[in-house]
Amino acid sequence: MIIHTARFQVSNSKVEKCPTDLRHEYAFIGRSNVGKSSLINMLTGRNGLAKTSSTPGKTMLINHFLINDEWSIVDLPGYGYARRGKESRAELKHMIDSYILRRQQMTNLFLLIDSRLEPQKIDLEFMEWLGENGVPFSIVFTKLDKMGPEAGRQKVAAYCSILLQNWEELPPVFLTSSEDKRGRDEILDYIEQLNRLPVGSPEADE
Numbered sequence: 001m002i003i004h005t006a007r008f009q010v011s012n013s014k015v016e017k018c019p020t021d022l023r024h025e026y027a028f029i030g031r032s033n034v035g036k037s038s039l040i041n042m043l044t045g046r047n048g049l050a051k052t053s054s055t056p057g058k059t060m061l062i063n064h065f066l067i068n069d070e071w072s073i074v075d076l077p078g079y080g081y082a083r084r085g086k087e088s089r090a091e092l093k094h095m096i097d098s099y100i101l102r103r104q105q106m107t108n109l110f111l112l113i114d115s116r117l118e119p120q121k122i123d124l125e126f127m128e129w130l131g132e133n134g135v136p137f138s139i140v141f142t143k144l145d146k147m148g149p150e151a152g153r154q155k156v157a158a159y160c161s162i163l164l165q166n167w168e169e170l171p172p173v174f175l176t177s178s179e180d181k182r183g184r185d186e187i188l189d190y191i192e193q194l195n196r197l198p199v200g201s202p203e204a205d206e
Contacts, residue, residue, distance in 0.1 A: 030112030
């Protein structure tokens with residue numbers, strides 16, 4: 001897939017205010033500082049599209065970006081940022097949960113995982129919640145450039161082995177790096193496949 005145009009569309013805090021047009025939406029989520037904005041910029045080839053920051057937990061809204069005037073990337077707030085207050089965390093959780101569970105246009109949720117880290121309880125629990133609610137998702141391992149090729153493969157393989165202790169089969173898995181553009185073609189090809197299905201189609205959830 002070739003990205004011809006990518007532009008910011010809208011930001012809001014309520015799923016009810018998301019765009020009403022029936023376009024495929026691909027949401028990106030992960031723990032704070034997992035490299036979400038950098039990955040979105042890498043996928044679209046637009047360095048300043050999603051705002052990157054060295055401050056964790058910067059994204060506080062549901063951000064829509066319209067791609068090729070045909071489908072949307074949705075940048076969701078990161079989770080697990082401990083320095084937020086309890087009330088703020090609860091508001092963000094409600095915002096994220098509402099979007100994921102109620103948004104008909106969301107064709108797939110890309111869950112970002114820092115490939116350098118051991119499996120984190122918060123990520124594993126979030127995946128279980130997605131599975132229990134039948135949410136279509138994929139796992140995107142980020143920052144593979146921070147390790148050697150063999151070390152990266154071993155880390156990802158070990159992570160997947162742990163998941164298979166509780167999952168009969170894994171969702172699609174992508175290995176990426178925003179620095180060397182690793183995984184870009186694979187993710188965009190996957191999105192292109194899903195774009196061929198009707199919006200809200202059950203087949204997109206399988």
